[in-house]
Amino acid sequence: MPVLSDKQKEQVRKKINEQIHESEKELIILKEVTAAVAPDNSIGRISRMDAINNKSVNDAAYLNTRNRLKQLKNVIDKVDEDNFGNCVRCGHPIAFERILIMPEKRVCVNCSR
Ligand SMILES: [Zn+2]
Structure with a gap:
């Protein structure tokens, strides 16, 4: 017996597609933001440090989103499996x-802790 009904599977697939679409849009934005830190002379030292800090935050966000996108694309093929x-x-x-x-998370709340 499959865990999810066909209707539920359809709902899950729709959600995954939405989230893939959102992640792809987010990646484009993050890629632009992380592209470059302005050279020394264009901004003050403090704001340059801010820019570098922001860059590492954005770099991390970029990697997270890219990773999630990969997982989402991977999981969409698994929705049809009976134990999904x-x-x-x-x-x-x-x-x-x-x-x-x-x-994309295939573990329950308890196991994810
Ligand atoms: Zn569990």
């Missing part, structure tokens, strides 16, 4: 709300 919706660690069903919010 069960935690891959403990085997218990994952709350459907959680699947919709974080479809």
Whole structure:
């Protein structure tokens, strides 16, 4: 017996596609933001340090989003598997709300702690 009904699978697939689309848009923006830190002479020392700090935050966000996008694209093929919706660690069903919010995480709340 599949864990999710066809209707639920359809909902999950739709969510994954939405999130893939959002992540792709986000990546384009982050790529522009992380492209360059202005040279020394154009801004003061403090704001240059700010810019560098922001850059490392944005770089991390970029890597996170890129990673998530990869996971989302990977998980969309798994929705049809019968055990999709069960935690891959403990085997218990994952709350459907959680699947919709974080479809790329295949573990339940307890196991993700
Ligand atoms: Zn679990």
